[in-house]
Amino acid sequence: MSTDNTRTDRPKTTTAPTRREVAEVVAEATEATLHGTPDHARAERSSAPAAGTTAAQTQRYGDLELRFTSTFTDSSTTRGMIIQNPVPPSGWRSLGTVLCHPSEDVALVVKDCSAQGDLLKSPTGFTRLAELKAGHIHYATIWQPNAPSGYAALGVYVTPAGSTPAPDAVACVKKTHNGRTYARQAELSTSGALTWFRHNVTPPYPHGDAEEHLLLPVGTMSYNPDPNPAPTATTWILDLPAVVDKLDGPDTPDLENYNSPPAQTIITDRAVTVPFFLVADPARTRRWKAEHSPFYKILRKRTFALVRHVDYRGAGGGQISESVTQGVSTEKSEEFSLTTGITVGVSVGVEASAKPFGVGASTTVETSVSTSIEMGYSRRYGVTSMESKTVGVTYEVPADHAGALWSEKHELIPVRADDSTVTNATLTFDSGSYVGRTYPHTDQAPPKVSDPTPAATTADGTPIPNLWENLDQIEVIPAGT
Structure with a gap:
């Protein structure tokens, strides 16, 4: 002044x-x-x-x-x-x-x-x-x-x-x-x-x-x-x-012959527009962003990736049985967060975090903005599809049939106004959704998913519910009562 x-x-x-x-x-x-x-x-x-x-x-x-x-x-x-x-x-x-x-x-x-x-x-x-x-x-x-x-x-x-x-x-x-x-x-x-x-x-x-x-x-x-x-x-x-561009998700895959199916189309079904300061992009200055890319988009891409294909013609039926690591690991989440300022995980969902205006390199004030709902997830926090764990997935295939098992993958990508990707800023994970198909078509049961992690129980063996899936059922009891 x-x-x-x-x-x-x-x-x-x-x-x-x-x-x-x-x-x-x-x-x-x-x-x-x-x-x-x-x-x-x-x-x-x-x-x-x-x-x-x-x-x-x-x-x-x-x-x-x-x-x-x-x-x-x-x-x-x-x-x-x-x-x-x-x-x-x-x-x-x-x-x-x-x-x-x-x-x-x-x-x-x-x-x-x-x-x-x-x-x-x-x-x-x-x-x-x-x-x-x-x-x-x-x-x-x-x-x-x-x-x-x-x-x-x-x-x-x-x-x-x-x-x-x-x-x-x-x-x-x-x-x-x-x-x-x-x-x-x-x-x-x-x-x-x-x-x-x-x-x-x-x-x-x-x-x-x-x-x-x-x-x-x-x-x-x-x-x-x-x-x-x-x-x-x-x-x-x-x-x-919110400014959210929405498209339908990918079509459910199908098996149209005995051969291994082609790769499925990748669909961008969500694009959330945010001011540039909600996405960390250290390769560009604040002045450059304000001039060239004042608003960024956080994209969600979805596709069904083939896990395994089998052909049992001339043989008895069998089972597709695979271990799949789904969700977002702590290591992946931390790497993505350091690169983009966006934190992803079961407890936080998708949070765009960045320093607000006026905060220089010598200070540490930060703020977080949740975009889980806007990105198409059903919860703002406690997004179980992001829980990192390895599960067993099985799918039954009858005799003289071919069979295929797919896992739905999600990819989160922040992009600038010109659609260029922030350097090394992508996060791909299996969402926990699976599809099985046979050829010729049969009314088979859907794939079965088994969690090898023992369920948490109380001392008398009563199962402890997943708190992320039961937030509305939590009762707070004051101390001393």
């Missing part, structure tokens, strides 16, 4: 500090210190971007459209980070002040596409929360946007000391619009570059949630210096209708 607007506690007769004096004070300040960005840098960030530096691509989620901007004003640096206010293009709105890494400062802005034009509203006013200063010099003021009734402010707004926010500096989001939620109360990060600014991060999904939606932190912050911060009036994130 410009030091031209700062005010001090010194008598008015005292000569204003020089820029060098300001810099010396800043160097001795605590971590709450903010210092003015040099004039040439501030002018560069607050001016219109050069052609090709700002992403032109947008994505609509329900009645809210998203895009990114790299134009900012009121910039200040602290501890290697930049606190600044996005300058949205005409017709777009900012949601609050963001904390960015200096070399890759981009921010999300939004546009109201509702027929009523009431999804976004300006605050009714602003409440002063705190002053930031170094020594006797005030640098900035933190403001809380006061949301209209039924609306939520998604973050604080910071101005140079001595100035107040414009009435339309930020937009508040309608909590419920056309029968669905658009803003959800969030949680606050407990770590980060600053101890008094906390990022708004994703809360747990509601129990039993089966709605296709995207909980989206937008890089804004709340002010709460408490070491164990509770949500404040500005601790909200977007809750948007």
Whole structure:
């Protein structure tokens, strides 16, 4: 923020500090210190971007459209980070002040596409929360946007000391619009570059949630210096209708003659569109992503892979018997997570995890967004088809018949806007669904699946149910009762 607007506690007769004096004070300040960005840098960030530096691509989620901007004003640096206010293009709105890494400062802005034009509203006013200063010099003021009734402010707004926010500096989001939620109360990060600014991060999904939606932190912050911060009036994130392209899954395979069947078609039956910061793509900078691929897709591909084919012509019948390792192993999940930021497993389903806006390499704030339902799985958590285990699969084939056994495979792939794959970012696993067919066709029983792992039992031998499949049956008994 410009030091031209700062005010001090010194008598008015005292000569204003020089820029060098300001810099010396800043160097001795605590971590709450903010210092003015040099004039040439501030002018560069607050001016219109050069052609090709700002992403032109947008994505609509329900009645809210998203895009990114790299134009900012009121910039200040602290501890290697930049606190600044996005300058949205005409017709777009900012949601609050963001904390960015200096070399890759981009921010999300939004546009109201509702027929009523009431999804976004300006605050009714602003409440002063705190002053930031170094020594006797005030640098900035933190403001809380006061949301209209039924609306939520998604973050604080910071101005140079001595100035107040414009009435339309930020937009508040309608909590419920056309029968669905658009803003959800969030949680606050407990770590980060600053101890008094906390990022708004994703809360747990509601129990039993089966709605296709995207909980989206937008890089804004709340002010709460408490070491164990509770949500404040500005601790909200977007809750948007998911953008999911859907196709029918692969056709059930069939055996049309005695020969081994051809490979089955691979079908992309789900494509979930997410902002780029929900997919880790370390081979590209944040600026590159905002310009060339502001939105990524997480694809699910499905096919039936042949496990075994037999031909019992001129012989007695037999049995196809195979061991199949299905689900996602811990090793595969960890490797995929490190590469893409997407965690896959029985307990989490599919979670897109990435650092929210404003978090640099030196900090560890992260947020997770579940996409299990959107990817076509029946549960958000406890997705049993991802449980890693080796099972026995058998299929009976009569005499003088051919037989084939297939296993349905799933592949998860994050791709950029040009459909290029994030480097080494694929995860393939057997889903636990099997198909058996004979030729000539017979009404054979479906393949049998046996789990060699002994079922868990109590001391008296009573089976213990699979908790992932029986979450709704769990009873909580308070201690001492």
